[in-house]
Amino acid sequence: MLLAAPLFEAAAERQPLTPRERHKLASVATRMRLPRGYVIYREGDAAEFLYINGGGVVVAYADLPSGQRRVAGFRFKADIFGLAIAGRYANTARTVTAATVFRIPVGTMMEILRLDPGLEHQFLRKVVDELRQAQRKNIIVGRRDAPGRIAMFLDLVRDSAGEGSKANRIALPMTRSDIGGFLNLTSESVSRACRRLTEDGIVEFDRAGAHIINRRRFDELIARV
Amino acid sequence: MLLAAPLFEAAAERQPLTPRERHKLASVATRMRLPRGYVIYREGDAAEFLYINGGGVVVAYADLPSGQRRVAGFRFKADIFGLAIAGRYANTARTVTAATVFRIPVGTMMEILRLDPGLEHQFLRKVVDELRQAQRKNIIVGRRDAPGRIAMFLDLVRDSAGEGSKANRIALPMTRSDIGGFLNLTSESVSRACRRLTEDGIVEFDRAGAHIINRRRFDELIARV
DNA sequence: CGGGACATTGAAACGTCTCAAACGATGTGG
DNA sequence: CCACATCGTTTGAGACGTTTCAATGTCCCG
Numbered sequence: 215m216l217l218a219a220p221l222f223e224a225a226a227e228r229q230p231l232t233p234r235e236r237h238k239l240a241s242v243a244t245r246m247r248l249p250r251g252y253v254i255y256r257e258g259d260a261a262e263f264l265y266i267n268g269g270g271v272v273v274a275y276a277d278l279p280s281g282q283r284r285v286a287g288f289r290f291k292a293d294i295f296g297l298a299i300a301g302r303y304a305n306t307a308r309t310v311t312a313a314t315v316f317r318i319p320v321g322t323m324m325e326i327l328r329l330d331p332g333l334e335h336q337f338l339r340k341v342v343d344e345l346r347q348a349q350r351k352n353i354i355v356g357r358r359d360a361p362g363r364i365a366m367f368l369d370l371v372r373d374s375a376g377e378g379s380k381a382n383r384i385a386l387p388m389t390r391s392d393i394g395g396f397l398n399l400t401s402e403s404v405s406r407a408c409r410r411l412t413e414d415g416i417v418e419f420d421r422a423g424a425h426i427i428n429r430r431r432f433d434e435l436i437a438r439v
Numbered sequence: 440m441l442l443a444a445p446l447f448e449a450a451a452e453r454q455p456l457t458p459r460e461r462h463k464l465a466s467v468a469t470r471m472r473l474p475r476g477y478v479i480y481r482e483g484d485a486a487e488f489l490y491i492n493g494g495g496v497v498v499a500y501a502d503l504p505s506g507q508r509r510v511a512g513f514r515f516k517a518d519i520f521g522l523a524i525a526g527r528y529a530n531t532a533r534t535v536t537a538a539t540v541f542r543i544p545v546g547t548m549m550e551i552l553r554l555d556p557g558l559e560h561q562f563l564r565k566v567v568d569e570l571r572q573a574q575r576k577n578i579i580v581g582r583r584d585a586p587g588r589i590a591m592f593l594d595l596v597r598d599s600a601g602e603g604s605k606a607n608r609i610a611l612p613m614t615r616s617d618i619g620g621f622l623n624l625t626s627e628s629v630s631r632a633c634r635r636l637t638e639d640g641i642v643e644f645d646r647a648g649a650h651i652i653n654r655r656r657f658d659e660l661i662a663r664v
Numbered sequence: 665c666g667g668g669a670c671a672t673t674g675a676a677a678c679g680t681c682t683c684a685a686a687c688g689a690t691g692t693g694g
Numbered sequence: 695c696c697a698c699a700t701c702g703t704t705t706g707a708g709a710c711g712t713t714t715c716a717a718t719g720t721c722c723c724g
Contacts, residue, residue, distance in 0.1 A: 278664045284581055286574075346524075348573035349511075355580060356509055356623050358713080360680075389702065398581050403680060405704055421689090439503045583681080585712075615671065628712060630672055646721085 239266065242326065243316035254296075254307040254315065261298030263317045267291055270313025271375075271387050274305040275395055285395035287347060288388060290375045311387045355398050357439060360407035361414075363397045365435045368417065368424050386423040463558055464491065467551065468541035479521075479532040479540065486523030488542045492516055495538025496600075496612050499530040500620060510620035512572060513613060515600045519565060536612045580623050582664060585632035586639075588622045590660045593642065593649050611648040 243266065248254070254265065257276050265272075272289040286305050289295045295307055309315075354366040372384050386393070390401040397404070408424075411417040416432050418425045426432050468491065473479070479490065482501050490497075497514040511530050514520045520532055534540075552558055579591040597609050611618070615626040622629070633649075636642040641657050643650045651657050 279662060280664060282581075282664075284578065345570045345573060348570060348577060352573060352577060352580070353509065355577070356507075358679085390704095391702080400681060401703075402682085402705085406680090409704085437504060439505060439507075583711085614669090625713060626671075627673085627714085631712090634672085 238326070238330065239316065239318060239323075242322050243318045246315050246317060248309050248313050248315060250309055250312050252309045252313075254309065255303050257303055257306045259303050261296065261301055261303050262320060263296060264294065264320055264323050265296040265307070266316040266318070267293045267295065268314035268316050270315075271310040272307055272313060272315070273310050273388060273392050274307050275392070276305050283391070283395040285392055287351070287396070288371070288374065288392075292376075293374075310389075310392065351396070353439065360397075360399055360403050361410045362435055362438065363399065364393075364404065364407045364411060365417070365432060366439075367393060367397055368426070369436055382426040382429065384424045384426070386419075463551070463555065464541065464543060464548075467547050468543045471540050471542060473534050473538050473540060475534055475537050477534045477538075479534065480528050482528055482531045484528050486521065486526055486528050487545060488521060489519065489545055489548050490521040490532070491541040491543070492518045492520065493539035493541050495540075496535040497532055497538060497540070498535050498613060498617050499532050500617070501530050508616070508620040510617055512576070512621065513596070513599065513617075517601075518599075522569075535614075535617070576621070578664065585622075585624055585628050586635045587660055587663065588624065589618075589629065589632045589636060590642070590657060591664075592618065592622055593651070594661055607651040607654065609649045609651070611644075 245268065248270075254272065255261075255263075267289045269291050272293075272295060274286040274289065274295055276284050276286065278284055288310070289307075296303065298304060350370065354363055354370065357363050357366065368384050368386075371386065372381060373379065375385065377384065390404045393399075394401045394404045399407070408417070408419050412419060414431070416426070416428050416435065418427055470493065473495075479497065480486075480488075492514045494516050497518075497520060499511040499514065499520055501509050501511065503509055513535070514532075521528065523529060575595065579588055579595065582588050582591065593609050593611075596611065597606060598604065600610065602609065615629045618624075619626045619629045624632070633642070633644050637644060639656070641651070641653050641660065643652055
């Protein structure tokens with residue numbers, strides 16, 4: 215139980231969930247079908263629930279005093295979100311697409327973890343995953359060139375969304391602003407960087423997402439960190 | 440025991456250690472006194488030891504293919520470092536000042552954690568701390584203005600180095616290049632940003648470190664994220 | 665005392681940001 | 695069912711700030 219506390223004290227970042235956990239949690243979870251653009255919770259709200267993404271895409275972000283929007287990350291199917299700092303949500307969560315989410319009261323969740331050390335273990339691994347994600351984001355944002363950041367972002371989304379690691383199609387339901395918020399770019403810069411990638415014959419974009427045309431140069435670009 | 444594995448699989452980031460833990464670990468640790476600039480381990484080496492900083496400053500960094508140096512973070516007294524990914528160090532660790540470090544074989548460490556769940560708990564908290572640090576770095580690097588990044592870096596070092604949170608003197612033993620590597624700036628930009636802070640009457644710099652002159656404006660600058 | 669690493673400063677190049685406008689898609693109300 | 699308002703995207707031109715390249719100055723250590 216002591217173990218659970220720090221887990222829930224962590225700020226939110228990406229956290230995939232195993233099938234075994236989903237099964238265990240389904241019995242106490244409330245299933246919600248949400249439309250696109252629905253705000254699940256707001257930064258600063260008391261963190262009463264923990265959420266599991268059951269399908270669709272959710273974005274976690276915080277609005278900074280300067281008016282900028284810092285996107286912490288995107289949550290895909292089976293990802294956990296809603297972790298808090300000091301009992302309050304660290305980010306705002308909003309659906310990017312229509313989505314199904316499972317909602318679990320934090321108290322209930324703590325009880326479950328107390329009774330099931332194995333599940334507790336799984337949660338620790340989620341925190342570690344989360345850490346890796348934050349570090350991966352650190353590396354991506356460290357790049358100076360916008361096209362390179364976009365390419366690494368596509369790579370990240372491909373891994374996160376559960377599309378095969380050799381898939382050339384990547385769905386991008388989030389807005390350019392959301393991508394920019396994640397990559398520390400303006401939406402205009404995202405636009406221009408995407409155009410550059412297209413002009414260079416590396417990636418093509420349409421309404422649905424991205425399509426990698428030249429994988430060799432794409433991989434080269436990603437490796438050129 | 441299972442718990443220990445993922446802990447050691449995490450990449451390195453900041454991790455303070457409590458006195459209770461230090462006592463417990465002291466008996467199995469090898470104490471090493473290291474000169475300034477000593478490379479403790481290199482990125483890619485087999486991760487055989489876990490380290491605890493017993494005094495001094497250590498920098499963890501990775502050299503990217505582009506030749507740039509990405510600084511993951513600085514380790515101060517009581518911080519743990521040497522966590523690995525897939526059995527290999529994710530970063531290179533080098534002393535910034537003369538330092539004392541305690542070295543513990545990973546296998547021994549795992550054994551200790553297995554026998555002491557309480558200590559295991561503490562380690563989980565370290566991972567969560569590490570996560571928070573990575574996120575804090577994300578926010579800092581997200582700023583566009585170099586002086587603002589420097590100010591937030593000073594704030595971070597003040598917190599990490601264990602100087603009082605209201606201290607106006609901040610020791611900066613690391614080089615401008617190291618600071619730049621952490622903040623994603625060139626050493627020249629660090630130099631200019633520091634000069635700007637001085638010209639604006641906010642912070643003064645000398646060989647030893649920084650001295651906050653105008654705390655109100657300093658805090659304002661930090662808040663202007 | 666000398667060599668080397670680090671820090672500082674300068675000037676120009678580069679790339680993103682900002683501001684602005686036009687375009688496209690979407691969803692709603694008449 | 696269409697017109698319209700809205701939101702997001704794209705494109706443009708200029709401003710801004712960091713990077714780059716180069717040179718000088720400073721400090722530390724051998």
